[in-house]
Amino acid sequence: MIVETDGMTDTLERARVSGQSRGEVIREICRHLVPFQTGERPITGDTVIAKDLTIDSLAIMDMVMELEDHFDISIPMNVVAEIHTVDQLADTIQKLCARR
Amino acid sequence: MGLFDRHAGLLEAYRDVRTTGYDPFQIRMERVLSPTEAIINGRKMLLVGTNNYFGLTFDPSCMEAAIEAIRAEGTGTTGSRIANGSYSEHVALEQEIAEFYGKKHCMVFTTGYQANLGLISTLAGEGDQLLIDADSHASIYDACKMTQAEVVRFKHNDPSSLEARLRRLGDRPGNRVVVLEGIYSMLGDSAPLREFIDVCKKYGAYVIVDEAHSLGALGDNGRGLCESAGVLDDCHFIVGTFSKTLGAIGGYCVSDDPDFDILRVTVRSYMFTASLPPSIVASVRQALKVVKAKPELRTQLWSNVSTLYEGLAAKGFKLGPQHGPVVGVHLPDPMTAIGFWRAMLDAGIYVNVAIPPATPNGVSLLRCSVCAVHTKEQLEHMIEVMTGIGRQLGVLEDRTLRVVGGAR
Numbered sequence: 001m002i003v004e005t006d007g008m009t010d011t012l013e014r015a016r017v018s019g020q021s022r023g024e025v026i027r028e029i030c031r032h033l034v035p036f037q038t039g040e041r042p043i044t045g046d047t048v049i050a051k052d053l054t055i056d057s058l059a060i061m062d063m064v065m066e067l068e069d070h071f072d073i074s075i076p077m078n079v080v081a082e083i084h085t086v087d088q089l090a091d092t093i094q095k096l097c098a099r100r
Numbered sequence: 101m102g103l104f105d106r107h108a109g110l111l112e113a114y115r116d117v118r119t120t121g122y123d124p125f126q127i128r129m130e131r132v133l134s135p136t137e138a139i140i141n142g143r144k145m146l147l148v149g150t151n152n153y154f155g156l157t158f159d160p161s162c163m164e165a166a167i168e169a170i171r172a173e174g175t176g177t178t179g180s181r182i183a184n185g186s187y188s189e190h191v192a193l194e195q196e197i198a199e200f201y202g203k204k205h206c207m208v209f210t211t212g213y214q215a216n217l218g219l220i221s222t223l224a225g226e227g228d229q230l231l232i233d234a235d236s237h238a239s240i241y242d243a244c245k246m247t248q249a250e251v252v253r254f255k256h257n258d259p260s261s262l263e264a265r266l267r268r269l270g271d272r273p274g275n276r277v278v279v280l281e282g283i284y285s286m287l288g289d290s291a292p293l294r295e296f297i298d299v300c301k302k303y304g305a306y307v308i309v310d311e312a313h314s315l316g317a318l319g320d321n322g323r324g325l326c327e328s329a330g331v332l333d334d335c336h337f338i339v340g341t342f343s344k345t346l347g348a349i350g351g352y353c354v355s356d357d358p359d360f361d362i363l364r365v366t367v368r369s370y371m372f373t374a375s376l377p378p379s380i381v382a383s384v385r386q387a388l389k390v391v392k393a394k395p396e397l398r399t400q401l402w403s404n405v406s407t408l409y410e411g412l413a414a415k416g417f418k419l420g421p422q423h424g425p426v427v428g429v430h431l432p433d434p435m436t437a438i439g440f441w442r443a444m445l446d447a448g449i450y451v452n453v454a455i456p457p458a459t460p461n462g463v464s465l466l467r468c469s470v471c472a473v474h475t476k477e478q479l480e481h482m483i484e485v486m487t488g489i490g491r492q493l494g495v496l497e498d499r500t501l502r503v504v505g506g507a508r
């Protein structure tokens with residue numbers, strides 16, 4: 001599975017139906033990423049998780065595991081490998097929540 | 101971009117490690133004297149980091165068996181089992197291991213790493229779901245990179261975390277394959293196997309258990325956690341290694357699956373590498389006989405584990421969660437761990453140092469592995485040395501200072 005960046009309206013609609021707003025998802029992701037923030041730079045949708053933050057690959061996988069349990073979804077490791085930015089992670093979570 | 105530029109971060113970290121004077125990743129044993137002693141940097145060291153749980157590397161009967169095998173059949177097989185044929189001894193070894201577990205089939209690999217790599221990536225294919233413990237060994241993670249199956253991690257030693265992930269799969273098609281380890285190699289803790297098996301049964305998942313560090317150590321007959329947890333019949337595949345308790349090198353997998361032998365022509369790490377040399381096969385066969393004949397080695401191992409674990413705990417060290425042949429000592433950060441490790445080497449004791457990213461949850465550890473043939477005196481000396489270093493480095497509270505403080 002590859003994260004789609006188009007078709008957002010559709011994704012958002014499905015996410016809204018399943019009760020996970022974009023804001024909620026982004027907030028939850030940021031809550032887990034704040035400890036890895038470097039300097040004053042804010043975490044945004046464009047933040048490249050592995051590059052802009054001081055977080056190693058193992059910690060990323062552990063964070064994903066926490067998000068999985070929070071949203072009651074599973075994000076396979078090969079999907080995680082394709083995710084680079086906070087927005088892409090949020091897209092994936094919303095899509096999987098909608099499919100639940 | 102240069103070929104090594106992507107490793108710049110690691111290179112920098114490695115440089116930091118080497119500034120301590122010794123390179124923990126390139127220790128040279130100038131001469132190995134016994135399972136518990138070697139010459140390093142020109143002096144005799146106590147070895148407490150070799151995974152040599154029963155001390156069988158120097159067992160006279162195993163050594164003789166290996167020497168005889170070399171005289172009889174030469175130094176190597178120079179080929180793979182499928183392309184160049186099996187020796188009778190390969191087949192005999194497989195029968196003996198299958199018998200040891202009471203399973204119908206066994207396949208022997210050239211290393212334990214290759215056993216996990218090939219077996220796991222072959223058993224779980226496209227459309228299947230592979231579920232692995234977050235603290236799995238590198239060989240399991242590497243297998244995940246080779247499989248077409250979907251891979252999901254669950255929290256370490258947490259059956260409810262596995263259950264949540266199996267439940268989420270719902271009625272999606274595909275085999276569920278769960279990978280567990282008998283004893284985890286960094287902190288020496290065991291999986292709550294019975295609970296895991298219950299979850300796997302509920303969701304119809306296949307179970308692979310890696311007994312690399314538990315062979316010999318656990319179970320009334322030394323078969324590992326599957327035996328001590330009483331779930332041998334519920335484990336579909338048991339994997340292990342000859343490179344720890346059995347004192348040589350190689351890997352194996354046992355199973356009752358009637359179609360097991362198809363693996364011999366599908367598992368690439370079995371098919372496309374040279375088979376074990378006669379000397380190794382012979383010493384492993386003999387070592388297995390020793391494991392069966394001398395249960396006192398297991399008793400001695402656990403008595404030594406208890407001496408080291410309880411001794412260090414009493415001094416205030418933070419250790420892995422339970423007794424195990426691996427005793428992991430928590431230290432606050434990588435540089436302290438390396439400094440501690442180096443100070444121990446200076447004091448004549450060799451252990452392993454484990455730092456991120458090779459450790460779970462970013463912890464820094466001194467990894468000690470206990471041997472059945474360590475003497476109580478050796479281990480008590482080690483506890484004393486570690487306590488001294490621990491106080492010097494501020495890892496342990498200095499009791500003399502505390503007494504002075506309290507008297508004020």
